[in-house]
Amino acid sequence: MAKANKNQDTEGEILEAAKNVFQKKGMDGARMQEIANEAGINKAMLHYYYRSKQLLFDAVFSNAFSLLAPELNKVLNDDSSIEEKVKNFTSNYISFISKHPYLPNFIIQELNRNPKFFEKIQKNAAFPTLEKFNNQVANEVKKGILKPIEGQQLFINIISLNIFPFVATPLIKGLLDIDDKGFKQLMEHRKVAVSEFIINSIKK
Structure with a gap:
């Protein structure tokens, strides 16, 4: 249960970070590394949740x-x-x-x-x-x-x-x-x- 909650928290943080980056840079200007940095996670973790920028x-x-x-x-x-x-x-x-x-x-x-x-x-x-x-x-x-x-x-x-x-x-x-x-x-x-x-x- 705790793991599920942690996964939900991480995904929520990723979506919030992505929202902020997409707002500033747009779809084409945004970079997955930048979104990972904004979310405070590494790029591998970001790709674990979302394989591509389009999916995100x-x-x-x-x-x-x-x-x-x-x-x-x-x-x-x-x-x-x-x-x-x-x-x-x-x-x-x-x-x-x-x-x-x-x-x-x-x-x-x-x-x-x-x-x-x-x-x-x-x-x-x-x-x-x-x-x-x-x-x-x-x-x-x-x-x-x-x-x-x-x-x-x-x-x-x-x-x-x-x-x-x-x-x-x-x-x-x-x-x-x-x-x-x-x-x-x-x-x-x-x-x-x-x-x-x-x-x-x-x-x-």
Whole structure:
């Protein structure tokens, strides 16, 4: 039992170290030796758990995605109104990415490097589905609750407004002349700002 716990602890330390290195260097720039050093283990031990950098990358991403996907699905597929969905999605997404700031660039870098990466993500059983969201948007438009808009377009708007500050963090911090603390505060305020902007744009 103690050995199993130790193995789990070591693997957790490896994933945390890999996350930090991938965040700084990207997939291509990261080196297994650097990850081993970050985790405080030798390279042979690292290869015992993960034979290749790609397997380690996949594990880091899968670990983060497994946390995010259920939250997104819960928001998209619950019975709340579109207005509540916008609020909940924005709040949940910003909170999650604030804890995993490497993830947006992580995904974009990998999509550019390996276009088939998205196909792998999409096969995940927890991959968020938009069917209920799209139908609900159409129904609320029909009832006169929302201005005419397609669910897909609304979802893109929500994603775009939420993801851009994290993809362009250095640019945002530079243009607004803020430090890490200021950026975190800005993102907290953005939970409300984005929700209100979108809701005001779509509600009749």
